[in-house]
Amino acid sequence: MAVGLGRRFDDNTRVMRWGLAIGVVALFALLPQVLGNYGTGLVVEFFVLLLFAASYDLLIGYTGIISFGHALPYGVAAYAMGIVVAGRPLPGVPEAGVPLLVATPIALLAVIVVSALTGWLALRLSGVYFAMITLAFSMVGYFVAFESTGVTGGDNGLLISRPEILGYPLNDYVAFYYLVLWIVLGCFLAMRRLTCSPFGRVLVCIRENEERARFLGYDTFRYKLAVFVVAGLFAGVAGVLQGLYLNIITPDMLYWSTGGDALLVTLIGGMGTLWGAAVGAAFLLGARELLTGIVEGWPIVLGVVYVLFVLFVPDGIAGLIVGHSRSVWDVIGDLQQGDVEAED
Amino acid sequence: MAGVSTIVGIVLNGLAIGMLLLLVASGLSLIFGLMGVVNFAHGSLYMFGAYFGLVVFDRTGVFVLALLIAPFLVAGIGMVMEYLTLRPLYGRDPLYQILLTFGIALILDEVVVLVWGPNALSFATPAWAGGVLNVAGAAFPAYRLFVIVLGAIVAAGVYLFLQRTRYGLVVRAGTANRTMVEASGINVKRAFTVMFAVGAGMAAVGGVVAGPMLSVNPAMGLETVIEAFVVVVIGGLGSFRGSVVGALLAGLAQSFSSFYVPAASSLVIFALMVAVLLVRPGGLFGDPEAGH
Numbered sequence: 001m002a003v004g005l006g007r008r009f010d011d012n013t014r015v016m017r018w019g020l021a022i023g024v025v026a027l028f029a030l031l032p033q034v035l036g037n038y039g040t041g042l043v044v045e046f047f048v049l050l051l052f053a054a055s056y057d058l059l060i061g062y063t064g065i066i067s068f069g070h071a072l073p074y075g076v077a078a079y080a081m082g083i084v085v086a087g088r089p090l091p092g093v094p095e096a097g098v099p100l101l102v103a104t105p106i107a108l109l110a111v112i113v114v115s116a117l118t119g120w121l122a123l124r125l126s127g128v129y130f131a132m133i134t135l136a137f138s139m140v141g142y143f144v145a146f147e148s149t150g151v152t153g154g155d156n157g158l159l160i161s162r163p164e165i166l167g168y169p170l171n172d173y174v175a176f177y178y179l180v181l182w183i184v185l186g187c188f189l190a191m192r193r194l195t196c197s198p199f200g201r202v203l204v205c206i207r208e209n210e211e212r213a214r215f216l217g218y219d220t221f222r223y224k225l226a227v228f229v230v231a232g233l234f235a236g237v238a239g240v241l242q243g244l245y246l247n248i249i250t251p252d253m254l255y256w257s258t259g260g261d262a263l264l265v266t267l268i269g270g271m272g273t274l275w276g277a278a279v280g281a282a283f284l285l286g287a288r289e290l291l292t293g294i295v296e297g298w299p300i301v302l303g304v305v306y307v308l309f310v311l312f313v314p315d316g317i318a319g320l321i322v323g324h325s326r327s328v329w330d331v332i333g334d335l336q337q338g339d340v341e342a343e344d
Numbered sequence: 345m346a347g348v349s350t351i352v353g354i355v356l357n358g359l360a361i362g363m364l365l366l367l368v369a370s371g372l373s374l375i376f377g378l379m380g381v382v383n384f385a386h387g388s389l390y391m392f393g394a395y396f397g398l399v400v401f402d403r404t405g406v407f408v409l410a411l412l413i414a415p416f417l418v419a420g421i422g423m424v425m426e427y428l429t430l431r432p433l434y435g436r437d438p439l440y441q442i443l444l445t446f447g448i449a450l451i452l453d454e455v456v457v458l459v460w461g462p463n464a465l466s467f468a469t470p471a472w473a474g475g476v477l478n479v480a481g482a483a484f485p486a487y488r489l490f491v492i493v494l495g496a497i498v499a500a501g502v503y504l505f506l507q508r509t510r511y512g513l514v515v516r517a518g519t520a521n522r523t524m525v526e527a528s529g530i531n532v533k534r535a536f537t538v539m540f541a542v543g544a545g546m547a548a549v550g551g552v553v554a555g556p557m558l559s560v561n562p563a564m565g566l567e568t569v570i571e572a573f574v575v576v577v578i579g580g581l582g583s584f585r586g587s588v589v590g591a592l593l594a595g596l597a598q599s600f601s602s603f604y605v606p607a608a609s610s611l612v613i614f615a616l617m618v619a620v621l622l623v624r625p626g627g628l629f630g631d632p633e634a635g636h
Contacts, residue, residue, distance in 0.1 A: 136614040303451035
């Protein structure tokens with residue numbers, strides 16, 4: 001995994017990297033002038049998936065904990081926002097709804113509470129048990145959203161319309177695009193800053209050897225809980241944006257396979273890099289756009305690509321770019337070695 | 345208050361659901377116990393069992409034939425899958441095995457959509473089990489009784505296989521300490537492949553018998569694997585006894601809640617799992633260190 005990538009570059013390339021980053025952002029800022037409604041929407045989808053997957057990378061890539069319930073904060077934030085904006089019949093929610101500027105902090109607060117609670121319970125376990133209990137929490141969320149038809153709209157989903165904030169009409173696709181662009185960029189930079197901070201280094205230490213981190217005096221439970229809540233918070237931002245983008249919030253957002261998408265994107269892109277999430281998101285959406293309609297059953301192609309990545313490129317596309325990868329021969333070697341061991 | 349016959353009906357129903365879960369969950373648990381692999385594709389193998397069973401039953405009209413042929417086909421798929429994809433990963437981080445089997449599940453599910461279409465297919469109940477029996481005053485479909493009996497027979501068979509045969513011994517020893525078994529000169533790798541095939545076959549039996557009870561559709565694999573995971577976690581990873589108890593508990597909990605609180609019926613097994621894990625982090629019969 002490519003943490004500590006910065007050391008590979010000297011000061012000259014540092015300038016180049018800044019230049020590259022600013023160039024990419026400028027390019028994205030220009031896009032809605034060129035692309036139409038559909039293309040712009042696609043890029044919005046890319047940003048939201050990027051944010052969702054990057055927040056998941058904080059858990060899997062930096063801290064080394066595999067959650068199968070990342071859909072929970074994503075969906076909870078979307079529903080909390082939707083319920084208060086649309087003024088659904090829930091005690092304490094005004095019937096007329098509240099403005100989005102008030103609803104978003106409420107949604108994020110809800111995510112913090114839910115993530116802290118589920119994390120506090122789930123982090124007592126580790127490994128497979130942790131993965132399964134987080135999956136269970138997300139499914140509990142799914143069934144609650146599915147069954148409480150009165151508040152959430154159940155299977156039909158919860159319809160919301162993009163309001164106007166501070167005289168800024170979000171209904172306009174270009175305006176909405178810029179809002180998403182700046183929010184996702186801000187979140188991405190915040191996450192990047194976090195991973196470079198002493199806190200982020202402790203997370204990497206936990207990933208590499210949790211016992212040693214404990215012996216060094218770190219209360220690893222607290223660190224894991226903190227990153228679980230932070231990752232949930234960013235996933236929540238992604239959830240709110242996704243709800244606003246689609247104008248509808250459905251129980252599918254809480255289904256465990258939504259969290260599985262984050263896993264897929266992070267793995268294909270490259271774990272432990274954050275920017276790998278961008279590569280993976282572009283890959284997933286690009287594959288969908290290219291293959292839908294051309295190849296029947298395109299998810300099979302995606303599944304095969306994914307399996308090949310696990311076998312041959314465990315460090316993802318980001319790993320390929322910075323030069324970590326296993327060759328086909330390594331894997332065949334593993335196979336043969338397995339047989340030789342077995343014959344002994 | 346519900347009468348005795350209602351309670352009997354609910355219990356029998358719970359046992360039938362539990363037996364289906366048991367057929368899938370015990371294979372999952374044994375594979376984990378021996379190889380430390382969480383097989384996400386296990387539900388897809390169950391689904392393949394259901395579809396193969398449907399094809400055989402439609403062609404021949406003999407349900408027993410479906411019950412005999414489908415598991416062997418699926419066991420073959422399981423063996424190939426284990427050999428080609430899981431073997432290269434045994435030495436690596438368990439994370440990659442979860443990721444890999446997750447990917448295989450995606451592929452298998454899409455293959456089913458391509459071959460049999462996205463809609464649910466109906467699987468007729470075999471004529472000889474179409475009736476309704478009177479059990480302690482409760483009218484109960486004969487087919488569900490057959491599921492309970494068959495599930496019990498298969499579970500007993502696997503139990504005997506584990507306890508009384510040489511391969512069972514290797515599997516149990518391998519679960520306890522793989523390195524030690526290898527050091528004694530036993531081919532654990534081959535035992536892995538055999539165990540994987542047995543687990544796949546059991547899941548396929550579950551799929552075939554589930555056919556007439558539920559509908560056969562491309563989403564059944566992922567739905568079932570999640571429930572089976574929950575059962576395995578309740579019982580304790582790697583413990584056969586644990587999956588039996590977990591499956592029956594989960595079946596009964598589902599059956600009782602769908603009678604008394606229908607809205608919570610899909611939630612109840614997850615709640616049960618959370619409760620068990622918080623009290624006994626390793627599951628009811630599990631070793632708390634097993635999943636780490």
